[in-house]
Amino acid sequence: MDQTVDIKAINERIKEESSFVDLLTIEMNKVIVGQKHLVEGLLIGLLSDGHILLEGVPGLAKTLAINTLATIVDAKFSRIQFTPDLLPADLLGTMIYSQKKEEFVVKQGPIFTNFVLADEINRAPAKVQSALLEAMQERQVTIGDTTYKLEEPFLVMATQNPIEQEGTYPLPEAQVDRFMLKIVLDYPKKDEEQMIIRHNLAKTFPKASSILKPDDIIRARGVVKDVYMDEKIEKYIVDITFATRFPEQYGMEKFKDMISYGASPRASISLSMAAKAYAFIKRRGYVIPEDVRAVCHDVLRHRIGLSYEAEANNITSEQIISEILNQVEVP
Amino acid sequence: MTQIHLRYHWAKKYLLSFGFLLLTLSMTAQNVSVSAKLDSTVTYIGGQMDLKIQMSQPNDIQLAFPTFKDTITKSVEIVRVNPIDTLSTENNRFLLEQRYRITSFDSGLHYIPPIVFEEAGKLLDKTLQTDHMSLMVVNPFEEVDPQKGITDIKQPIDTPFLLSEIQKYFPFVILFIFLVVGTTLAIMKYRGRDIPVNIFKKEEPKIPPHVIALNKLDEIKGEKLWQRSLTKQYYSKLTDALRHYIEERFEVSAMEQTSDEILASFKTIDFSDDKSFENLKQILRTADLVKFAKHEPFPDENDMSMINAYFFINQTKIEEIKSLEEEKQNMLDKEAESADNDLRNNNNE
Numbered sequence: 001m002d003q004t005v006d007i008k009a010i011n012e013r014i015k016e017e018s019s020f021v022d023l024l025t026i027e028m029n030k031v032i033v034g035q036k037h038l039v040e041g042l043l044i045g046l047l048s049d050g051h052i053l054l055e056g057v058p059g060l061a062k063t064l065a066i067n068t069l070a071t072i073v074d075a076k077f078s079r080i081q082f083t084p085d086l087l088p089a090d091l092l093g094t095m096i097y098s099q100k101k102e103e104f105v106v107k108q109g110p111i112f113t114n115f116v117l118a119d120e121i122n123r124a125p126a127k128v129q130s131a132l133l134e135a136m137q138e139r140q141v142t143i144g145d146t147t148y149k150l151e152e153p154f155l156v157m158a159t160q161n162p163i164e165q166e167g168t169y170p171l172p173e174a175q176v177d178r179f180m181l182k183i184v185l186d187y188p189k190k191d192e193e194q195m196i197i198r199h200n201l202a203k204t205f206p207k208a209s210s211i212l213k214p215d216d217i218i219r220a221r222g223v224v225k226d227v228y229m230d231e232k233i234e235k236y237i238v239d240i241t242f243a244t245r246f247p248e249q250y251g252m253e254k255f256k257d258m259i260s261y262g263a264s265p266r267a268s269i270s271l272s273m274a275a276k277a278y279a280f281i282k283r284r285g286y287v288i289p290e291d292v293r294a295v296c297h298d299v300l301r302h303r304i305g306l307s308y309e310a311e312a313n314n315i316t317s318e319q320i321i322s323e324i325l326n327q328v329e330v331p
Numbered sequence: 332m333t334q335i336h337l338r339y340h341w342a343k344k345y346l347l348s349f350g351f352l353l354l355t356l357s358m359t360a361q362n363v364s365v366s367a368k369l370d371s372t373v374t375y376i377g378g379q380m381d382l383k384i385q386m387s388q389p390n391d392i393q394l395a396f397p398t399f400k401d402t403i404t405k406s407v408e409i410v411r412v413n414p415i416d417t418l419s420t421e422n423n424r425f426l427l428e429q430r431y432r433i434t435s436f437d438s439g440l441h442y443i444p445p446i447v448f449e450e451a452g453k454l455l456d457k458t459l460q461t462d463h464m465s466l467m468v469v470n471p472f473e474e475v476d477p478q479k480g481i482t483d484i485k486q487p488i489d490t491p492f493l494l495s496e497i498q499k500y501f502p503f504v505i506l507f508i509f510l511v512v513g514t515t516l517a518i519m520k521y522r523g524r525d526i527p528v529n530i531f532k533k534e535e536p537k538i539p540p541h542v543i544a545l546n547k548l549d550e551i552k553g554e555k556l557w558q559r560s561l562t563k564q565y566y567s568k569l570t571d572a573l574r575h576y577i578e579e580r581f582e583v584s585a586m587e588q589t590s591d592e593i594l595a596s597f598k599t600i601d602f603s604d605d606k607s608f609e610n611l612k613q614i615l616r617t618a619d620l621v622k623f624a625k626h627e628p629f630p631d632e633n634d635m636s637m638i639n640a641y642f643f644i645n646q647t648k649i650e651e652i653k654s655l656e657e658e659k660q661n662m663l664d665k666e667a668e669s670a671d672n673d674l675r676n677n678n679n680e
Contacts, residue, residue, distance in 0.1 A: 007624045007625045007626070228623075228625065230622065230623045230624075230625075232567075232622055232623065233623060285624070286623050286624035286625075287623065288589070288590075288619055288623050288624075289589045289623075290589045290590075290591055290592075293589060325587070326584065326587050328587065329586050329587055330586070330587055330588060330589050331567075331622060
């Protein structure tokens with residue numbers, strides 16, 4: 001642990017660098033009514049260089065949210081509708097023969113952008129999902145003999161519908177683990193829905209202004225990494241992750257047979273990064289346990305495998321995470 | 332010859348007439364009589380009663396009773412047939428009786444015709460029969476009115492539960508409970524587990540949470556941690572002591588809650604003064620900064636945190652009410668202690 005870290009300096013730097021957070025939130029709120037959690041999740045993903053899996057019924061402004069974010073950041077945006085007949089080449093690109101040049105030339109796919117909305121990701125077969133997830137992890141795509149680096153910032157927001165499961169290809173655990181956050185969206189509140197109607201029936205639909213450049217995000221990411229995380233917080237994160245693997249060691253014997261597999265080390269990394277990003281959003285140069293708890297559900301909910309026994313008892317990963325947070329001692 | 336024949340003929344005729352006369356007299360002397368009687372002439376529908384058929388006869392002859400299989404008449408049914416019973420044997424006569432338990436499911440007045448003793452009558456060459464009877468069967472229930480829908484004909488009989496009904500099982504139940512408890516305790520003992528029932532053990536007096544917390548604060552103070560530049564450890568121990576106290580005193584799971592959550596839990600608790608809440612807030616906020624943000628408070632701040640911790644505990648503790656015996660013992664202890672001190676001082680002087 002670096003003992004020479006100057007918290008005061010970090011705090012000052014964060015206060016300067018995080019000033020765009022409020023502006024970004026205001027611009028997002030111009031277009032997106034409610035869905036505060038979604039906006040916060042997008043910001044965390046954007047600042048901590050993680051991808052987001054969104055689960056919600058259709059019509060909850062998922063596409064609009066990422067489109068607006070792309071506009072605000074002045075970045076490129078692609079929307080890919082995942083269908084059963086989609087091929088990896090449709091996503092990554094392919095080599096086509098140019099009669100003019102009399103050679104094969106690379107035709108880049110829609111993944112070569114800053115923000116990707118992979119709509120209904122579970123409707124495409126595993127090979128397409130793998131192609132996307134490989135690009136997410138490696139931040140590069142190989143077409144033919146050439147490897148192309150993807151543009152930074154690169155954020156994938158994949159959606160899946162929780163109600164229509166027929167004819168879908170559920171994401172394998174290893175692939176789901178590559179999403180930093182899984183955000184579950186709920187319907188808007190009554191007054192929010194009333195506002196949505198007004199927005200849509202008005203003569204002009206509100207538009208967000210471009211206030212940031214992709215470079216600002218890259219710089220902010222650097223600052224987020226500098227947010228101080230104490231050893232105690234690290235231990236707290238490790239305790240939470242271990243509690244998902246060995247619940248009996250934390251006084252939760254009842255979950256021993258309910259969890260088929262716990263969170264991976266990637267979960268601990270994601271939890272730390274997301275907690276740092278959350279602290280950044282809150283204009284703090286250090287992480288406190290509140291930050292960890294605030295992002296814990298979004299980071300862990302897709303990383304805990306439930307056994308048949310849990311499903312038979314209607315135990316959800318949400319309940320397990322809540323119980324873990326209630327059982328693990330806060331530093 | 333003719334006269335002799337005539338006399339013989341007349342003598343024979345007289346003798347036969349005399350014999351016939353004697354036989355007739357003998358039969359009359361037998362004097363067989365039969366009777367039938369119902370317990371009651373009125374009954375409820377479905378009600379049961381006895382029909383008694385009696386025959387008085389000389390004891391030197393055997394006469395048969397009439398036999399009925401299922402019914403006496405179309406409307407009067409037989410429930411049970413009793414064997415023929417001899418009621419008396421006086422004056423060389425038998426009084427025989429046979430009882431039939433009868434019932435009827437048709438309301439109205441039923442005519443029971445005379446019961447004929449056919450076989451006995453044939454033997455005696457006379458008609459042997461009882462008198463006719465009548466039976467009134469009353470329907471006590473209301474007429475069924477289909478318009479009213481389906482209702483109970485009769486309400487269920489309320490039978491109150493009486494403890495005496497199961498009283499005889501009490502010893503077995505108590506014995507069973509003793510056996511179960513005994514076996515469970517024996518198994519627990521065998522497996523090396525703590526037996527939860529301390530029957531013979533005096534319960535240890537529970538130390539109040541504020542006493543534990545104040546002792547812990549004294550201990551932390553004595554360790555002089557922040558003076559040795561162990562500020563983080565100092566605040567960790569200080570907040571741990573406070574969290575344990577809050578958990579015990581207010582039943583808030585403070586060990587598993589963040590500072591904000593603890594403070595939020597206290598919003599619903601009514602303090603005698605707001606200063607206690609502010610003191611707690613100061614400690615938790617400073618501790619968070621020290622623990623997670625490498626904050627180095629001034630010595631005054633460290634002292635202030637300790638004083639605030641003492642203040643918070645003392646202001647929120649529940650005072651225990653001591654018994655008179657304990658108060659008396661405390662006073663005696665104090666007096667003895669001061670007497671010892673005086674004696675030591677005098678000796679030193």
